[in-house]
Amino acid sequence: MIRVEAVDAAEDRSEIAREIMRGLPEWFGIADATAHYVAAVSELPTWAAWTDSGAPAGFVSLKTQGPRAAEVFAMGVRRELHRRGVGSALLAAAEEHAVRCGAEYLQVKTLGPSRPSRGYEATRRFYVARGFVPLEELDGLWEHDNPCLMLVKRLRHGIEIHPVTGLPEVHEGDDLAALIVERAGIENGDVLVVAQKVVSKAECRVVRLADVEPTQRARELSGDRDPRQTEVMLRETARVVRSRPPLLIAETRHGFVCASAGVDASNAPGPETVVLLPVDPDASARRLRDRVAELTGRTVAVVVTDSFGRAWRQGTTDVAIGLAGLAPLHNLHGERDLVGYELHATTIAVADEVAGAAELVMGKLNRIPAAVVRGLPHRGDGTALELVMPAERDLFR
Amino acid sequence: MIRVEAVDAAEDRSEIAREIMRGLPEWFGIADATAHYVAAVSELPTWAAWTDSGAPAGFVSLKTQGPRAAEVFAMGVRRELHRRGVGSALLAAAEEHAVRCGAEYLQVKTLGPSRPSRGYEATRRFYVARGFVPLEELDGLWEHDNPCLMLVKRLRHGIEIHPVTGLPEVHEGDDLAALIVERAGIENGDVLVVAQKVVSKAECRVVRLADVEPTQRARELSGDRDPRQTEVMLRETARVVRSRPPLLIAETRHGFVCASAGVDASNAPGPETVVLLPVDPDASARRLRDRVAELTGRTVAVVVTDSFGRAWRQGTTDVAIGLAGLAPLHNLHGERDLVGYELHATTIAVADEVAGAAELVMGKLNRIPAAVVRGLPHRGDGTALELVMPAERDLFR
Numbered sequence: 001m002i003r004v005e006a007v008d009a010a011e012d013r014s015e016i017a018r019e020i021m022r023g024l025p026e027w028f029g030i031a032d033a034t035a036h037y038v039a040a041v042s043e044l045p046t047w048a049a050w051t052d053s054g055a056p057a058g059f060v061s062l063k064t065q066g067p068r069a070a071e072v073f074a075m076g077v078r079r080e081l082h083r084r085g086v087g088s089a090l091l092a093a094a095e096e097h098a099v100r101c102g103a104e105y106l107q108v109k110t111l112g113p114s115r116p117s118r119g120y121e122a123t124r125r126f127y128v129a130r131g132f133v134p135l136e137e138l139d140g141l142w143e144h145d146n147p148c149l150m151l152v153k154r155l156r157h158g159i160e161i162h163p164v165t166g167l168p169e170v171h172e173g174d175d176l177a178a179l180i181v182e183r184a185g186i187e188n189g190d191v192l193v194v195a196q197k198v199v200s201k202a203e204c205r206v207v208r209l210a211d212v213e214p215t216q217r218a219r220e221l222s223g224d225r226d227p228r229q230t231e232v233m234l235r236e237t238a239r240v241v242r243s244r245p246p247l248l249i250a251e252t253r254h255g256f257v258c259a260s261a262g263v264d265a266s267n268a269p270g271p272e273t274v275v276l277l278p279v280d281p282d283a284s285a286r287r288l289r290d291r292v293a294e295l296t297g298r299t300v301a302v303v304v305t306d307s308f309g310r311a312w313r314q315g316t317t318d319v320a321i322g323l324a325g326l327a328p329l330h331n332l333h334g335e336r337d338l339v340g341y342e343l344h345a346t347t348i349a350v351a352d353e354v355a356g357a358a359e360l361v362m363g364k365l366n367r368i369p370a371a372v373v374r375g376l377p378h379r380g381d382g383t384a385l386e387l388v389m390p391a392e393r394d395l396f397r
Numbered sequence: 398m399i400r401v402e403a404v405d406a407a408e409d410r411s412e413i414a415r416e417i418m419r420g421l422p423e424w425f426g427i428a429d430a431t432a433h434y435v436a437a438v439s440e441l442p443t444w445a446a447w448t449d450s451g452a453p454a455g456f457v458s459l460k461t462q463g464p465r466a467a468e469v470f471a472m473g474v475r476r477e478l479h480r481r482g483v484g485s486a487l488l489a490a491a492e493e494h495a496v497r498c499g500a501e502y503l504q505v506k507t508l509g510p511s512r513p514s515r516g517y518e519a520t521r522r523f524y525v526a527r528g529f530v531p532l533e534e535l536d537g538l539w540e541h542d543n544p545c546l547m548l549v550k551r552l553r554h555g556i557e558i559h560p561v562t563g564l565p566e567v568h569e570g571d572d573l574a575a576l577i578v579e580r581a582g583i584e585n586g587d588v589l590v591v592a593q594k595v596v597s598k599a600e601c602r603v604v605r606l607a608d609v610e611p612t613q614r615a616r617e618l619s620g621d622r623d624p625r626q627t628e629v630m631l632r633e634t635a636r637v638v639r640s641r642p643p644l645l646i647a648e649t650r651h652g653f654v655c656a657s658a659g660v661d662a663s664n665a666p667g668p669e670t671v672v673l674l675p676v677d678p679d680a681s682a683r684r685l686r687d688r689v690a691e692l693t694g695r696t697v698a699v700v701v702t703d704s705f706g707r708a709w710r711q712g713t714t715d716v717a718i719g720l721a722g723l724a725p726l727h728n729l730h731g732e733r734d735l736v737g738y739e740l741h742a743t744t745i746a747v748a749d750e751v752a753g754a755a756e757l758v759m760g761k762l763n764r765i766p767a768a769v770v771r772g773l774p775h776r777g778d779g780t781a782l783e784l785v786m787p788a789e790r791d792l793f794r
Contacts (some may be wrong), residue, residue, distance in 0.1 A: 152466075311793035314723075315726045
């Protein structure tokens, strides 16, 4: 186990940095430069990583650069502990401190790629894998033969929602997770939001109307809609909640209450076809999540969404119909507010809010059926079926 | 009127740059450096701004720095056209191009503050006002006496949601807009999301239960709740939609259907007090918007939110109960999807999705009653009352 702690005493900071750098001559081989680092870190916020045996495993020092930016001034990890998460833990501590101090950007300078070095190549890879982006190799900032690469990372003070653009039309059997991760820079902890329509297409939940013979009931509920489409809706319906032809509000076999039992002709694979909801959208989300882990080694949550209408309010919002790796509800029951009042019935449908947030960058007209939500504080696990109101508590059945 | 256009021919790029720089000796007074710029921009993507008379008003040239970063290489605006939006329009064109090319960060180098210069102070202000953050004054990158300040801006490929932290408890008569803008870096085009609770407190929509005498009906509908609280709810109620004591779903005088007619004891100013919805939340939003413009000169949209339960689904999501500067609904009616299918009834409740998205960074327990949503593509204008389903279309009255 590695423990990361702030180092408060100036002499401790320098001593730990000296000891770590001494074991890393490939990076800290220039005596003058190293002496400069040792002296400077004594004055800088510094964290050390400690092994169980009490030996320093690594250190990082942070330098503020004005009120809105900070710099990873120096960092080192004992060679035999490389690739064990020590650097990640140190960097996380430094970033957390920088965010607390109000910094919006974190920069780091390291040897640029124009002078080949296996050690520094690994250093650059380390930072890039943790969200830093090479900004420029700055000619002349350091002495000749030491090209200085500056990398920068925007520090997050909230949530980011990125559309996944450039996806092709999705067909039966497509590896949807692969199509997405090829086009999205997935990071650990991201929530990947995927529109039901592409999940259903990949899972072949498509019905050709030519194969459907409508019943009398379907004809009655159709209004001016193709009765074969209504027939498909009724086959997906466990209970008709309201109907005013052609409008049909149904409880699906999953338990979701929505228009048309989730059956939709828009963005279908072609005319005369309709798309159904996945058979088990929670299982679809879980499979996507597992496949993303397999392809990238990263742990994400997945939310499968659909656009649902609401009682009493105009317009649809996207909600979660399938999920994996995320608790759908954030229950504040029993927590107290700032004046001590106990919250009684406050449960927030986080997964539905994530779905709606992602819709803001997704597009029904421009083939953006997926988005990445980054920085969501809540996690946990659960299913979208937990979002369905149990019949005995439902005032609106 | 200013028109910004890409300049394609190498000689045109250099000629326009030379002409603009010639009129700006305060910035481009070193002949060698200017000659270098003139030569270099011939090879770089360059945009020119044109006045109605056909004279070049300014130019900007962009340099890529690897696949993920770009640099504002050179920029100038004819002196007599400063502070007319020419620079903003040029920068916007360059940023749009950089985003399209996949750049995540945009940097610019200019003279640092350690060498005083009124012209360059204006230059730094220009970039900071457009979202750039000073990263570091780089000693030694440029020749002596020319300290190089590097500024950086994360280019947006989606939406960002920032919590507004550090707000004090809000009291009657507080200037809520001022409290927020002091703590949030508001930019033009942002959507400011504010929880109803603080709006109501600032507007003194607080009732002391000691002043309330419950009617018999309030006692009947109270269950185990304080009947005085139920009495307050009934006074806010236009129509009881459902009741299962103590649960009361009501249509408020505004037309919103929600639990307890929007009356809430959590986060109230003290025990034995409850908070009501604002009298006219759309007007509250408009006042906040106007006040933000007055204080900052920036144009934002404002959404006032509350946590509403939903029929058939567990948990609350935040929705818009007041808004200004944003169209609540995005109507796709009549638009065609990629296979040519005409969308019939697709209207997205954008304002409710914005409200829910902001809730993800707001906190009922930690005094974060406001958030800034940046990068939302939709705008327009309207009111939250447009989100209320008209009675004649409501299947669930």
